[in-house]
Amino acid sequence: MKKLLLLSVAFLPTTALTAPSQSPDEKVRAIAAEVSPDRMHQTVERLVGFGTRHTLSTQTDPKRGIGAAVRWAEGEMKKLGLEALQTCDTVTGRRVPTPTRVCNAVGIQRGTERPNDVVIIQGHIDSRVTDVMNATADAPGANDDGSGTAAVLEAARVLTQRKFPGTIVYATLSGEEQGLLGGKILADYAKTQGWNVVTVLNNDIIATAARPTAYAMTSMSASCRKGRVCRGRPISPRRPTASAAKTMLRRATSRAFSMASPIGSTSAST
Numbered sequence: 001m002k003k004l005l006l007l008s009v010a011f012l013p014t015t016a017l018t019a020p021s022q023s024p025d026e027k028v029r030a031i032a033a034e035v036s037p038d039r040m041h042q043t044v045e046r047l048v049g050f051g052t053r054h055t056l057s058t059q060t061d062p063k064r065g066i067g068a069a070v071r072w073a074e075g076e077m078k079k080l081g082l083e084a085l086q087t088c089d090t091v092t093g094r095r096v097p098t099p100t101r102v103c104n105a106v107g108i109q110r111g112t113e114r115p116n117d118v119v120i121i122q123g124h125i126d127s128r129v130t131d132v133m134n135a136t137a138d139a140p141g142a143n144d145d146g147s148g149t150a151a152v153l154e155a156a157r158v159l160t161q162r163k164f165p166g167t168i169v170y171a172t173l174s175g176e177e178q179g180l181l182g183g184k185i186l187a188d189y190a191k192t193q194g195w196n197v198v199t200v201l202n203n204d205i206i207a208t209a210a211r212p213t214a215y216a217m218t219s220m221s222a223s224c225r226k227g228r229v230c231r232g233r234p235i236s237p238r239r240p241t242a243s244a245a246k247t248m249l250r251r252a253t254s255r256a257f258s259m260a261s262p263i264g265s266t267s268a269s270t
């Protein structure tokens, strides 16, 4: 109930101008309805196009590997008008035998009233094949986690068209398959920024195909086609992906709106 009240306050300034009959919940649903299945599919295709996004893959090739993928995601965030940057660290570990630079693409949408209160929307951009140390084989990772990365970028596209009292951070994390490395790097960054992280919405395999499809067959690695465990098994149906993204977006929007000023203020905005 408290949340509902907060939401009502958050929507006060705009409901009179746009759709007086729309409840806060309806408004959140309307925002989520702007998610485009086609756009998400295009994003997944683009991610698959990097061949592999393995954390230990090339960082210098302009078209293939994790470096190109992270730079691309950062560029997409920039295009949306976000403060885009890479948060990086050099790490070694059980699945990282030699010191390796691991970078996340991060986009920041500053809140208008309480910028220190932060909602993080994230997915991991890195991929793998069955052998987690194989950094050169094709690892399309359409479902794991192209689907989640597409959700992050689509959420950014929809939500950057509005203003929120609190800050929303969009993050495509690397190093997940090598030990949740990108998550730690982002957490460290949040600490240095002094962010009050209210919510983290993690999106990992938000859609998948139960069995190989035409799309899957064109982008799966050989090991996947042999039917072995494959993290790269791609998605095909657009609808489930978009529907999962919409659900996530509704949650994100609700949280972002609920970070409004205390009841009594009318300066919150959409």
Ligand SMILES: [Zn+2]
Residues within 6 Å of the ligand: 124, 144, 145, 176, 204, 205
């Ligand atoms: Zn995953």
